[in-house]
């Protein structure tokens with residue numbers, strides 16, 4: 001297992017820059033997610049690490065070793081492709097054993113080489129040695145596919161194919177495991193199960209993992225740290241809670257979780273409190289800023305519904321409910337405040353009544369929960 | 374540095390080898406035959422590379438180079454006559470093929486003529502039969518002792534109905550055996566001609582036949598022109614028919630070229646004829662691509678409209694009779710060959726005087742070697758083209774190698790006899806003396822048939838997703854290992870279909886076999902040719918029947934394989 005360090009990576013495709021200033025410092029055993037909208041360069045970053053693209057400039061180190069001179073087949077990065085890329089002409093066992101065959105091929109003399117090649121073309125003719133047999137069966141047990149070892153991959157369900165792809169990458173004991181949107185071809189329920197499976201395996205094996213996704217929920221729920229990418233650059237790197245509570249830009253605030261993002265003007269700054277005018281409303285925040293035109297960011301769950309007759313605090317305002325969505329343990333209200341539309345999440349306990357559309361609602365937020373960018 | 378290293382390992386080496394192969398056996402021979410057409414003597418290309426003295430000789434040869442040969446072509450000598458006659462023949466054949474295909478294609482595409490299915494099926498048979506067998510069949514039908522001549526005389530005719538040993542004879546054989554090449558494209562053209570335009574014309578009161586002449590037909594003209602060019606090229610390159618039927622006073626360029634090299638060892642003469650053949654074939658190929666540019670009939674149809682098939686008996690019955698007559702001739706020809714093969718003797722009578730299997734027994738005792746040779750040579754060519762085509766399609770699809778793509782279309786254009794002459798000249802002397810070996814024969818076969826194989830393998834290669842290969846490399850495989858263990862096996866269906874096609878066409882191959890096969894490696898086609906030349910018609914017939922049956926069986930197998938893939 002190794003760390004992955006990327007410094008000043010840049011990639012041009014025929015003159016067009018699709019990646020620049022990419023710096024990553026991924027620690028041994030870390031589960032690291034690359035998060036960003038489609039087309040932002042996540043796959044390209046990963047392909048540079050795997051060696052399928054050669055960087056225009058910059059360095060990539062895997063386990064403290066510069067890999068610039070290593071061909072993709074010498075890098076020992078296990079990759080799980082979005083399409084799984086299983087070998088359709090081989091059964092599950094042969095798929096998983098592929099890298100072990102290659103390892104044997106490397107040390108074999110000519111005579112043995114022929115044997116290994118024959119086995120890779122038809123494993124019925126030349127048998128696997130005991131060690132390979134055991135290794136493959138162990139990993140198959142690990143991903144719960146022991147019963148399917150002799151099946152063709154096309155006979156498996158999506159989730160099972162995914163696990164074959166995972167097992168095939170893991171069995172080579174890679175320095176780093178690369179996964180490109182591995183869950184995007186699964187249905188919702190399976191996706192949740194697979195999240196847990198992947199996370200469990202990653203923690204068990206303590207394998208350095210880079211996980212590419214455009215789904216913030218997936219990244220937030222699985223990763224130790226996340227790099228948020230946009231237009232070929234990294235905007236912010238941090239733990240999920242870090243990104244959630246301290247987004248550096250409104251793009252991240254919006255992309256990571258739901259946010260109310262409102263434009264405003266700073267009108268005062270005293271006693272450690274910044275006062276911002278948003279519409280007709282004044283909002284106070286503990287965030288310090290030197291700018292005048294700012295954006296106020298408030299998470300929906302940080303807005304409290306104040307009962308009638310509560311004293312007006314500084315950060316209280318009234319709004320009209322446009323729409324209520326019942327989400328199980330929470331209720332989401334779309335509320336019109338002045339000319340702005342905001343979202344408010346409230347916890348829901350059985351017996352509570354849901355407020356009617358058109359009714360007026362009084363809201364409040366503590367200055368600690370108001371972020372200014 | 375990294376790049377360099379990769380180029381010199383595994384797959385890079387394979388690419389170099391393949392480039393080397395094409396350079397050695399395709400490009401250098403074609404260039405060298407071009408040079409010989411000036412120097413009049415064979416140039417020892419490889420000798421010049423290894424020996425300084427030889428280089429000096431070659432340089433002297435170039436100093437003495439002249440354009441006399443080119444002059445002689447245009448000085449109305451026999452070469453010029455040969456070229457003109459060949460062009461005339463190809464023109465006649467392609468025009469007549471168009472004329473006879475129009476009604477058949479219309480019948481198949483636009484009417485419910487009786488026996489449509491049967492007629493369509495029978496129309497593929499002529500393509501399976503090598504032309505030298507068709508030509509020979511015409512001799513035993515229309516020749517002095519043929520049964521057609523017998524009937525003709527009984528009906529009061531004098532002499533022969535037509536002399537097979539003549540330009541007309543050659544043209545007729547080619548027309549009746551090449552028409553299917555034009556039929557199917559024409560059927561497609563008639564199917565897609567704008568039906569709504571025709572309806573508009575009919576609504577304006579135009580009669581059916583008037584609509585056909587004024588609307589349907591003109592719309593199909595570009596398609597028909599390019600089809601005519603296909604026939605032109607096929608007829609121009611055909612060696613089997615003229616070599617059997619051309620009388621000695623009829624100059625045809627393929628036959629002249631063959632005689633110059635096989636009969637008189639006139640290197641310069643053969644070279645100039647070869648250059649001209651390639652030039653004509655090249656121009657025809659270019660014209661054909663030019664005509665087809667931007668006209669893809671598959672996509673042109675857009676939303677397929679339902680064509681109303683004509684049921685008018687006054688139209689469909691004559692069409693069916695005509696079509697039946699056209700397909701009957703090749704079938705009668707083959708029937709005649711079959712009868713001859715089981716005849717004790719067959720003089721100038723409608724039927725043989727008795728029947729026997731003796732000729733087959735003779736073949737299986739004394740000529741088994743030829744069958745064996747054919748199979749071994751075809752298998753050799755198959756293996757070679759499988760290996761080359763697999764890698765070529767890899768380079769063409771994955772690395773977008775346009776050079777290799779081009780290399781594999783060249784053999785499609787160069788007529789077989791021209792390619793054979795180029796090879797013979799180039800490999801005539803030490804240090805690379807290969808002329809007269811089975812080795813060069815196999816190479817010639819496989820290069821000539823490589824385009825079929827490559828077309829088939831490129832198709833399957835395109836269907837294999839790139840990330841499957843990347844997965845293998847990611848798991849530690851070199852590109853070469855990935856090609857062998859993953860890409861190769863996935864391409865098997867395409868390879869299988871292509872292989873059978875190569876095998877079949879090599880067994881049928883005439884020009885290369887006759888020109889290049891050494892006596893100890895004589896394949897069936899050469900044996901039949903020699904038997905026909907020696908007028909040993911009975912054994913020629915039996916051998917022909919065996920050959921055709923082999924081809925039919927393999928072809929059916931190939932159809933089944935490729936049909937099975939689609940479903």
Ligand SMILES: Nc1ncnc2c1ncn2[C@@H]1O[C@H](COP(=O)(O)OP(=O)(O)O)[C@@H](O)[C@H]1O
Nearest residue numbers: 013014018036037038039040041042043044045
């Ligand atoms: N081989 C290539 N040639 C040219 N442009 C490419 C190539 N691969 C990716 N790109 C471009 O690079 C950008 C990033 O692509 P990609 O890394 O696949 O994004 P993501 O995986 O985040 O969706 C896109 O704009 C894409 O069009």
Ligand SMILES: [Mg+2]
Nearest residue numbers: 039042043044
């Ligand atoms: Mg991607």
